[in-house]
Structure formats: structure tokens, C-alpha cells
Amino acid sequence: MLRRPVDPIEVNAKKTASTILDEMCLTAFQARALGEIVKIWRKMLAEKHILIWLGLAGAMTPAGMRKIIGFLIERRMVDVLVTTGANIYHDLYEAFGGRHYRKTCGLKDETLKVEGVNRIYDVLVEENKLCKLDAWIEKDFAEKLTDGYPYSSREIIHLLGECVSSSKKNDGGILASAYQAEVPVFAPALPDSSIGFSLMYANRRRGRNIVVNGSKDVEESVRITEDSSITGVVYVGGGVPKNFIQQTAVIASYQTKRDRSHKYAVQVTMDRPFWGGLSGSTLEEGKSWGKISTSAKVATCYMDASIALPLIAHALAEEKVNRKMAPPISLEQP
Amino acid sequence: MLRRPVDPIEVNAKKTASTILDEMCLTAFQARALGEIVKIWRKMLAEKHILIWLGLAGAMTPAGMRKIIGFLIERRMVDVLVTTGANIYHDLYEAFGGRHYRKTCGLKDETLKVEGVNRIYDVLVEENKLCKLDAWIEKDFAEKLTDGYPYSSREIIHLLGECVSSSKKNDGGILASAYQAEVPVFAPALPDSSIGFSLMYANRRRGRNIVVNGSKDVEESVRITEDSSITGVVYVGGGVPKNFIQQTAVIASYQTKRDRSHKYAVQVTMDRPFWGGLSGSTLEEGKSWGKISTSAKVATCYMDASIALPLIAHALAEEKVNRKMAPPISLEQP
């Protein structure tokens, strides 16, 4: 019980992220938790036959985190991504040259509205530029889709990735990296995003009949967990992405009559268990449901993802990882 | 600036919730915010031609809040509900006689797993009973659905409400109350819930072809906001329900070339603006997007919904509200 002392961190210049996070493992509170996340993620990467899910909520693309996600995908530090429609939409926007801006002025939201500028906490974006992207989705992109075909969100995102990759070299964002690395990306609530809204417009104003079939997302994702020897999960934020990945384990276990609970699990969140919601629930709670293995290595760090993601990614970047041989995901493309 | 003094609350026995919350309006911090929410909600109820959206995230049904939502629906204090698949699923479970239990023991999640008991923070539920409900959805309920028909979540929930209402009198829960009061209920991420999983099983194991078309949810919900003179919103938690309702205003405005931003907006949340996500974003931020009217009356209270909901509902219960004449929602049933 008293064999592992806290080692006070000593400051010397020029430490890399990896070194600092390793040292944090020997401290306490959330610093230790952050260090543990890197340690467990490294263990996942050292597993021969593992499939790593990444659940990504929050407005990570507008916050400047899209190339970090791109990096994790390219280096195959994750094998499947589940995220929000918004993260995909804003990634598309930047892939096409759009920019988000840092709010530094004291302008009120009422004034921003008049100026046609939308706000995401301390980030600004021009409404009319978003509208142009919406129009492109409604008309140009929608032409790539077949009426009546029940698309999973993954299929639509794959086609968006194709557009981004054909028009330019991989810019290191989410869509392009995932397309090139053949990493499937799900956005189970895609209809509830500007991509979904634009496709709805296509139906309503252009007589199209585009169907986004949520059942197919579930079916495909469960198949991935079923087909994997073992799985690990990384949750950045909660929401639908976390629930969706958690559930694949429950359903796959039920379906295959074998224990398919996730064997590694780490999460970064600012939510709390106390309100009883899934987003803030502990990984331990997931064990009672068979979502997380009762013997899983787990770590939760309570901190803002905009700080955690760069730190973790840079710490992992120093690894010699070669996971190009990661298990292929057997999903046909649309 | 210095005309409205803080009035210290004086304690006397037998005050009702309504009185206490009124007095909180004259105090400060979150107490005042809670009082303001009731005040604004009352103003909404006094409007002649208003449609009130309720966005409900979190595990409110397992926490014992389903009859409060039922009450708000029955008394037509809300006109449309947007929630999670889980809240609907657990409401269905209780409507069929299932119970959730208060965790009072110190048992670990590993032990709960062995015992076949699932945990939601301090609530327990038997796994095999949930599995029976899953089987009913997969087989019996699915038989009510037509293969290939692109269902909105609202249509599926309507049919579930029908099942609940035919088997017994209105038990005061969400499904039964909404069915009887003809209040539409959306769960835009329905596929990512045990209802969606069971329907996916029906497809996979029983050769069915059930399609849950997310685009239709968006289309229907936008139509509701378009068809309303004015709209007000109540957000309990964030997630997809909040985003979904916020967006109806943006799309409806775009579609009709008129300002359809929400004119009243209140929210109860334990999330924070600081992480930049939609769930914790301020109602003011919504103004920059045209989601919330720049002249809207708004209030946000940072507190757990399990406490806020009973207090607010009891405070509203003392109102003489008769909104049976609330604008009919022009959505055909499946």
C-alpha cells in the first residue's frame, strides 16, 4: 500500500510532452490520470490484434484539433472513429479552404448576428461561407447519392472523404486522413448536423429521396466489434459517440454468445458521474453492463479535451508505432 | 442599477414550491436563475400562439422523472418533446411494469455484472428483464412496422405509445401521455438506443428491413417550427435534443426567409460553456446563430435536472393553464 511514492516533478528546460506525461504518472490527481491514459493507450498500441475505437464529441474541429485527429488516424493509433456530424461538417469546411477565427473582440452576440458571424465559445465563423458549403452539399454532393438507398452515416462520410481527397492532397484533416487510411468514420446522429440538414433540403427542395438509415450504422458498428479479436476504446467527451461504441460491446456479446466487452478503456471528459448521464458515467459503471471488461485497464481524466488531445497526441507521437497491419475493417463502400 | 434589492428569504413552514421559487427570483446566483426559469416558462404559457419545445437529455426516466414529463405533456406545458432513445426505452420498460431500483448497497460493478444487474449511477436494473423487452421489440413490436418504409423516430415512438396505451390506462409516463395528448416525441438518435438495437436485430436475425430515416426527423421537426407563430424552448441537458431543436430555428428561417428564431429559451444544465461544446453553450451564443431571437427572454440554471424538474413542475402545477387549444401539430401518423 505504501510502496509507490509520489515523485515531485522537477523542472528542467526542453522536456518533451512524452517525458512530462510520464512524470505525471508518478504524481497525483488529474495529472496522474492524464499520464495513465497515455500509458494505457501505449499498451493498446503494443497489442497485436486489437481494434481501437475513438469516440469524439465536442466542437473539436473548430477548436483547431482536426489535424490531431488526422494524425491519430494516419498513424493508425485509432482504427475506427465515431464522432458528431458537426466535427465532420467543420472538417469539410476547412478541407475546402474555409477558416475559423479566434474571437478576441468584445462584440456581443446580438451584434455578431447582425454581422452574419456565428460564435462557438471563443471561435467565430462566417455564416455566408457556411451557407455556400450547405448549398454544395445540397446540390453537388447530393448528386453522388442514390435516391432510396439506405445510407449509413459511414458511407456518406466515406463519399465526403472521396471529394476532399480528389480535390487536393491530404490536408491532414479528419475526412482526408480517414479516407486515405481506410479508417471508417461514423456519425450516428449525422441527420442532426448541417450535413443532414442540407441532405434534407435536397429531399424537400430538389425532389430527392435521400435516406440516412440509422439502423445500418448500428449494424455495421456491431459487426466491427464482433469481427475483432479484442477491442479498446478512447472517449473524448461523451454523447452519442460514447454510447454508440459502448453498446457495440453489449450487442456483439449478445449476438455471438461470447464476451466482447472492451478490454482497454480511457476517457477524457469534463462531465461528471453525479448527474447519472451516460456522458459522465465512470468506466467502472460500464463494467456492470458488460460494455467494459471487468478486467480492463481503465483511466479517466477530467480535463478539457482541447488541452488533453494535443498533449496525448504528442506523447504518442514519440512512439515507434507501425499499425498499418491493423485488422482491416470488412465494410463494403457504397 | 441599484433599484432592485436582494430580498433575504425568510423561512416559514408550509411554503409550496411555487412560493419558494418566486422568492428565489429576488435572491441571487443559481437560486435566482431557477426562479427566472419558472417566470419565463409561465410567460410562455400565457402566450396565445406559441409552440413549446422540450429537449430532454440524461437518464431522466431511470431517475424517477417520467411522470413529471408525463405531467408537462398532459397539461400541455410542452407541445413537442425531443429526447434520447434511452428515456423512451426505460419509459416503455416501466409502462410494461418494469422497475428500476435504488442502489443502497456497496457492491462493486464487477459483482453486479456477475449478478446480472446493470447500474446507472445509483440506480439498478435487471439485465434479463431488459432483454425480455428487447425481444418484444425485436419480434412483437417490429411486426407492426413495414419493411422498407422510412420511419422517422417520431413515427416509431407514436406506435410504441399506441402499444402502451392499448394495454393499460395512461400510467402517467412519457409514452402514454404523449400518445393521448397527441404530443409528438422525437428521438433523433433512436438507432443508438436499445430500441434501435432491437430493430437492427429484427433486420439481421429475422430478415426484416426496418429503416429509421434520420432525414425525416429533421424534415418533420423543421416543419413544426415553420408552422408555428412563435416558438419557445426548454432544454433539460444538452446533447442531440438541444442541438436538434436549436437547428429547427435556423433551418426554418432559411427556408421561409423569415426570422423563426426561438422567442423564449430556458435551460437547466450541469455542463459549462468553457469547453466550447453545444451542450454547455450559453443561450446568448445561440443568438449569434439565429437559433435564439436576439430579443428573447432567456435563463440558464446550472443544477442537476433531477432536482430542477420536480421543483419547476410543482411550481408550474399551481398555474391555471388550459392549453388544450395549443396549435395542432400537422404530422400524419404512420
Place this chain on the structure above:
Amino acid sequence: MLRRPVDPIEVNAKKTASTILDEMCLTAFQARALGEIVKIWRKMLAEKHILIWLGLAGAMTPAGMRKIIGFLIERRMVDVLVTTGANIYHDLYEAFGGRHYRKTCGLKDETLKVEGVNRIYDVLVEENKLCKLDAWIEKDFAEKLTDGYPYSSREIIHLLGECVSSSKKNDGGILASAYQAEVPVFAPALPDSSIGFSLMYANRRRGRNIVVNGSKDVEESVRITEDSSITGVVYVGGGVPKNFIQQTAVIASYQTKRDRSHKYAVQVTMDRPFWGGLSGSTLEEGKSWGKISTSAKVATCYMDASIALPLIAHALAEEKVNRKMAPPISLEQP
């Protein structure tokens, strides 16, 4: 394990706070926690020989909570109060007729500064009126104090209570109620408040030598816990008040060679355990130190005190409590 079902709350008009909080005991999440706090506090009040400590941090007086604290003191629902200098100072200000104001305008802090108005979140107060009170403390009140005498904060607060009580009838605030009910009030960090600053001015500008002896606070408070058969604690917020009360148990146990850990403990806080600080630490953690009895009944509710205090106080108000016979506190007055 599955014997105690969650009972969904049913809404009917005219429920009192007590009824609602009782019903919350049968729900979940923080609602249950809030109900449990009332239940445990009632148990404390039913104990024959118990001394109840109240630790009160935060800006509760400016928020309009001073008469609630006054009520708890008058009805002897607490026997000793430990709080911040600020809560005492602002209570003194209101006892002398000063008012705090609700901020409803959008004025910026830079403008408030120019206007001579100080802000406490959404509460405003006039700087020059505070300065008058400071001058009264520095000159008039200081004249009641003896140079060189090592005052405990309790003694100073007792003398302030005397001033308030002689000048007018008990206005139901903290100082007056405590003075009349002979409930000791400590503010261990009193020097770090406007009262302390004004006394320091007296020393510096008026050649006084007023000594606020922190050691005496510790000595007196430990004696209280030592002299009590059993003790219970109520923490509203953390900070010095919580630590101070927690420590009396450790020291009294050490001193008397008997277990004097607190036998009941409830807390309301918006802090969290995750950052490792004392303010947000769990009551369970306190057990490892012998601060809280390992067999203690405990409950923690994560919510804003400005909402919790009125609810709890009104729920308790319906009790038939007669604790005038509460153990006398054997502290001599200055």
C-alpha cells in the same frame, strides 16, 4: 439489492418543500442526495446529546441567505457556526440597514468601477456605503476592543452581535440570531476580510494594537468538540470552515485519547473530489483521517447552496424541534 424501487414523482399542486424532498429520497442522482441530507439532519435533531456544527463558505449573505442561517440558529438546528469573514461582514452591513442589489443591467465591470459599484456575480453593492461600515469598524467598533488582548474571531463576532442587538431588535440575520441564541460563531480567517482589514487600519492609522489570535480559535473550537457527547456536521461549501470543523475531531480525539470523530455528516458543494482539495473531498475520505466516524451516516449533494439552503431550511421548518436544551457551549465572553 433489488428491493427498493425508484418511485417516480407524481406532480400535484400545493406540495410543501418537505414533501417534495421526502419524495426525492425515493428517486435518484442528486435529488436523492438532497433528500438524504434532510433525512440525516432530522436524525441529528432527534439525537438527545448532539452538538451540530455548520460550516458555511461562499457569499451566502449577499445572495439573500442570511435569514435562513438566522432561522437555523434561532431554532437551534445548528449549535456552532463556522463561516467566512465576508459572510459576517455583509450580515453586519444588512443589519445596519445596508442593501445588496440584483444586477439586471448589462453594465461591464469597468463601468461599475467608475460608478463605484462592486459586483458579486449577479449582486451589486455600493462601495462608499461599504467604506462607511469600514470606518465604523476601524473607529467605533475598535473602541470596544482592548489593545494587546489576543482575541479569537469568535469573541470579535460576539461583540459585533452585541452591537447589532443593542441597536435594534433581532432582524433575523446571522449576527443578531447568534448573539441572542448564544450560538458561537467562528471566522478563522477573519483577518482576511473587510472586518480584519478595518482592524488592521485601526492598528496602523490610530495607533491601536488589536490582536486577532488564530491559535485561540483552534483552542476554543477543539474544546467544543471535546466537551460534546457526540457531534454532527453540516458543510455548505468547503474552504476554511470545512477544514476547521473537520480538524476539531482529529485534535479532540488525539487530545482525549477517545474517538471524537463526527457521527453525522452532510455536505452541499459544487466542488469535486477529483482535484484533490479538501473543499471537494468526499466525506468518506474524511473517515480515513478520523474526521468522520467510520460508522457515520453521510450524504453529499452536488448543487448550488443558494438553492439547497432554502429548500433544506423549509423542509426542516416543518419539524417540531425544541433544542433550546442543546448543550451549552462553555466559552467565556470577552
Place this chain on the structure above:
Amino acid sequence: MLRRPVDPIEVNAKKTASTILDEMCLTAFQARALGEIVKIWRKMLAEKHILIWLGLAGAMTPAGMRKIIGFLIERRMVDVLVTTGANIYHDLYEAFGGRHYRKTCGLKDETLKVEGVNRIYDVLVEENKLCKLDAWIEKDFAEKLTDGYPYSSREIIHLLGECVSSSKKNDGGILASAYQAEVPVFAPALPDSSIGFSLMYANRRRGRNIVVNGSKDVEESVRITEDSSITGVVYVGGGVPKNFIQQTAVIASYQTKRDRSHKYAVQVTMDRPFWGGLSGSTLEEGKSWGKISTSAKVATCYMDASIALPLIAHALAEEKVNRKMAPPISLEQP
């Protein structure tokens, strides 16, 4: 308004903390806030005549942060420290060779109590070793103190620093570094800590008359702000340390009839403004009181200090700072 784009962070190996934090300045949410803190602290260090206050709450010493504070003191990146008695006490404990341990076992607090092990979140410490330190303070250290002399906490901490420094070389902790760098350290609530408790024992059990005069702390600290050309503040957590430093500006302004508000202000906290307390209050709120200059450069980052401190310290470590010429603090030693 739209001139400063968000620059997505690109991952490449071997970046130092300084580079990552600089890049965060071009992102959003709390990452940008963290970057801004470093930027503002660097600006403070570049000022010729500035005095930098550090307010440090929380259990930073047990968490392994004492050498980081030591580093900031040694390199004179702070000129005065205000902290809790606990941070000093645990620093003393480690300076004398004591260790804190990482909790990795699942033992319950009831068991820890039986084993004589105290818990601070995920840190453990042996009770009997703490008791030995208490005994040393009560007897050996107290012998250095003069009965009846009204000590400020700073004077007592200075004497503790002397003990630590004479017995061994500077171990890089808080006490030793501050002693050698002649950086004053205040713990205004010192009596409410194990140091204060032990001194109280000395009075009670050994017939001593040790006086810890809180008024003197205030007097000395105000003098420091008065005597400085300009001041900057760094708050790690809130509590008494933050309030104490904030107030020096108000009092010094009042006393000197000149604006002595702090000209730079940064804070790291996990508290929130919404509850109205001083700990979580915004730096903007401080402007209305004249605590922070209306023209001050400010930044607040909402994150756990155990992560923020190492990152910030390493980012600053790459600076070429030579502040040995920092303004001497004119306080006589006891």
C-alpha cells in the same frame, strides 16, 4: 473580427512544453486560455519593476508539485507566495524526508483508518509519521518562538524555512527555496492547519503562549503591494490565498489614495463563477472592486492545477529570466 484564424495544431515528435503551449494560443477553448496564461506570465517577467504574487490553494504538495513551486521561487518567477497551511506542512514533511504515496489499491477508507493511513484523493500518507512531525512542531520548533510575541504567518514560515535549510541543502521544496531566495511566504489561515494545531498544543499542554496574529499578515501583505511599482498576480485555485492577494490592492489603493490594482492577473481554477463565491469569480469581477486594474491583461484557464502547473513551469523554464534584481521585500525577520 475575422483576422486571426484558428491554426490547427500539427503533431510532430519532440515538441517541448513551451512550443505546444505557444501553439495552443492559436487554437480555442481552454487550450487557448492555457497558452494565454504563459504569454501573460512572460510579459510580467519582462516588466522591469513588477512584483508578482502567487496564490496557491489546494493540496499541491502531496500531489507532487512542491519542486515546481520551488523552481518558480528560485528562478524568481514569483516574488511572494500566499498559500495554505497544509501546503507548507506537507512541504515540511517531505523536506524532513517524509513521503506521500500513490494509492493504487482498492482499499476502503474504513480499512485505511484501521491501518493508520490517511487519504488525500489518490495519495496516501502514514498517520504516525505525521504525528511525529506534529510533536516536533509542538516541542522543538515551538522552542524557537517567543511567548506573547504576535507572529505573522510569514514569520513562522520563515523560521520553518530556516530549520529546513540548516538541516540540509535546499531540496528544491517550497520552504527551503523561499528561505534561500528570500521570498516571503504567507499562510493567512495557518492556525487552521497541522502547524497551527501543534502550536495550539504547545500552548495548551506545555504552558506556552504562542500568538499567531492574523492582523499582522494583513498589514505586511498590504505593505508589499504599497511598496511595489506595479503588481501582477497568479492564482492557482481560490480560497484564502486568492482573496488575501486580491484585497491587498483594494487596501493599498485606499491607504495610498492611488490606484494600486493589480496590472496583470492569471488564474487556473476548477471552480466556476456561477456559485457567486470568490474562489470561482472571474478576474473581470475583480475589476469592479479595484482589485484588478480595468486595463489589466488577464486570462483564466479552467483545468486541474496538477496538470497546469507542470506545463506552465516547463514553458516558463525555457525563458531567459534573470530577476534576482526583483524588488527586495522590506519585511524584517522575527
